[in-house]
Amino acid sequence: GENVEQHPSTLSVQEGDSAVIKCTYSDSASNYFPWYKQELGKRPQLIIDIRSNVGEKKDQRIAVTLNKTAKHFSLHITETQPEDSAVYFCAASQIGGDTGTASKLTFGTGTRLQVTL
Amino acid sequence: DSGVTQTPKHLITATGQRVTLRCSPRSGDLSVYWYQQSLDQGLQFLIHYYNGEERAKGNILERFSAQQFPDLHSELNLSSLELGDSALYFCASSVDPYTGELFFGEGSRLTVL
Numbered sequence: 261g262e263n264v265e266q267h268p269s270t271l272s273v274q275e276g277d278s279a280v281i282k283c284t285y286s287d288s289a290s291n292y293f294p295w296y297k298q299e300l301g302k303r304p305q306l307i308i309d310i311r312s313n314v315g316e317k318k319d320q321r322i323a324v325t326l327n328k329t330a331k332h333f334s335l336h337i338t339e340t341q342p343e344d345s346a347v348y349f350c351a352a353s354q355i356g357g358d359t360g361t362a363s364k365l366t367f368g369t370g371t372r373l374q375v376t377l
Numbered sequence: 378d379s380g381v382t383q384t385p386k387h388l389i390t391a392t393g394q395r396v397t398l399r400c401s402p403r404s405g406d407l408s409v410y411w412y413q414q415s416l417d418q419g420l421q422f423l424i425h426y427y428n429g430e431e432r433a434k435g436n437i438l439e440r441f442s443a444q445q446f447p448d449l450h451s452e453l454n455l456s457s458l459e460l461g462d463s464a465l466y467f468c469a470s471s472v473d474p475y476t477g478e479l480f481f482g483e484g485s486r487l488t489v490l
Contacts (some may be wrong), residue, residue: 292477302378303481304420349420355477362460364433365479369419 267369283350284332290352302373383482395456402470409451
């Protein structure tokens with residue numbers, strides 16, 4: 261099955277700096293890559309996703325890049341703010357199939373981002 | 378508010394006991410997923426139901442079982458509880474299994490003493 265590795269496990273940046281979180285996946289058939297943000301004591305929430313037919317997607321201060329050849333994808337947060345402090349999870353799955361995309365969603369182990377003032 | 382409701386929010390019980398966690402998906406969502414999140418760990422997929430039928434199983438122990446009822450709410454039953462079962466259990470829903478985004482509930486925190 262799919263295996264998703266995520267690095268780093270913890271990341272501390274100063275407010276205003278950029279943060280980059282990297283993930284690698286093992287299954288070349290994976291074609292959907294979402295990122296979830298989980299604030300302390302809260303539920304995970306989707307912040308951005310990318311499908312394998314594009315290499316980059318941006319939404320305000322957040323961007324995700326995908327390198328299918330190398331089987332890795334990254335989350336980029338620019339101009340970080342204290343409210344960006346949270347745990348970020350990458351995930352990978354294959355759209356379609358008998359059980360559907362979400363059933364096969366494999367999460368990385370998470371990155372705890374701390375934005376300091 | 379994601380629209381997914383989980384009860385109870387907190388539960389403390391003893392080893393060997395049995396508990397039931399309940400999840401009501403967003404209105405219109407047919408798929409329900411259960412995830413386990415242990416302390417400082419990632420999200421481990423347990424099981425997926427779609428419109429009352431089991432669609433996929435992940436790393437779910439035999440002591441655990443789940444079902445989805447005709448009104449689409451779901452229950453996760455945990456029996457013969459062990460200390461290691463202490464975790465945050467999330468339910469998530471989506472319109473169908475092929476929709477990318479999962480909407481998570483607030484979770485049920487289980488503590489086994």
